[in-house]
Amino acid sequence: MLTVELTKKWMELFYAQIDQEKAYLSELDTPIGDGDHGNNMKRGVDGVKDSLAKLKDPTLKETLRTIAMALISKVGGASGPLYGTAFLEMAKKCDESQEPAILFAAALEGIKKRGGAKEGDKTMVDVWAPTVKALTDGSFGTEQIKQAVASTKEMIARKGRASYLGERSVGHLDPGAMSSGYLFETFIAAGGVK
Amino acid sequence: MTKKIGIVIVSHVPEIAAGIPRLLEQVAADVALTFAGGTDAGEVGTSATKIVTAFEQNEAAELLAFYDLGSAKMNLELAIEMSDKKVHLYDTALLEGAYTAATLLQADVPLTEIEKQLAPLKIK
DSSP, X not given: OOOHHHHHHHHHHHHHHHHHHHHHHHHHHHHHSOSOHHHHHHHHHHHHHHHHHHOSSOOHHHHHHHHHHHHHHHOOSTHHHHHHHHHHHHHHHTTTOOOHHHHXXXXXXXXXXXXXXXXXXXXXXXXXXXXXXXXXXXXXXHHHHHHHHHTTTTSOXXXXXXXXXXXXXXXSOOHHHHHHHHHHHHHHHTTSOO | OOOSEEEEEEESSHHHHHHHHHHHHTTOTTSOEEEEXXXXXXXXXXXXXXXXXXXXXXXXXXXXXXESSHHHHHHHHHHHHHOSSEEEEEOBOHHHHHHHHHHHHHTTOOHHHHHHHHGGGBOO
């Protein structure tokens, strides 16, 4: 069950993870993108931290919506609207259910619609889609997430800046897949799904 | 008199977004032109909130939007969801698409005809 407390703890850990790995995320983005994924995500989580701190006794919906708006307005790159849409869709869905499997599935649909990417396009969808599936069949976990991130290495990019490189993108991990991996790993670390 | 339909330009770079309307003005003196370029901090990127502002600042109630690269489109779509204005989004080459639309709007060509001329300029 996703709660306000869990979401706050999750965002604290995600902030720390992005802060620690921002140079690595930008490094992943350098050969196949514009080299700014780490800085973009750091700006986003800075915004999330600031806006969550301003909320007084928020509902889960307000919390998720606040995260979404901070990411949309601060990130700058493609990750802003994509992660922002993910949290907006969770905000829309959370009156109906607080189950992570259901909320993340709604988020995934939003990401697919916003970015137009399918599985196998070497994007964050390649982490989100198997992870949503793993949440339903019980295989969800750190190992499963790491595998999903690693699977993007041999893929040919068909979306985003990396797609201009076509086959030259093979051999590189997708930075959006990596940051999505951090998002799910910190969800586990926050006590999201045991 | 200002035309009923306006144009909004969205680019990752503030100077590109500001520069294109300068070119369009030459053929479309009566078309309302606004733009959104860069992130809120003025860095390379796009911002849904800046795009919403460009929609609001445009005198026209109906808008044709043109953009440069992928994430500009995502932020444009988000901005369209946040705004009350009627916005049409085109996947054409940015400059050529906007220039074609501006010229035709100035000449009072109906939108359906404009869209026919924009179709072959679609590149993304």
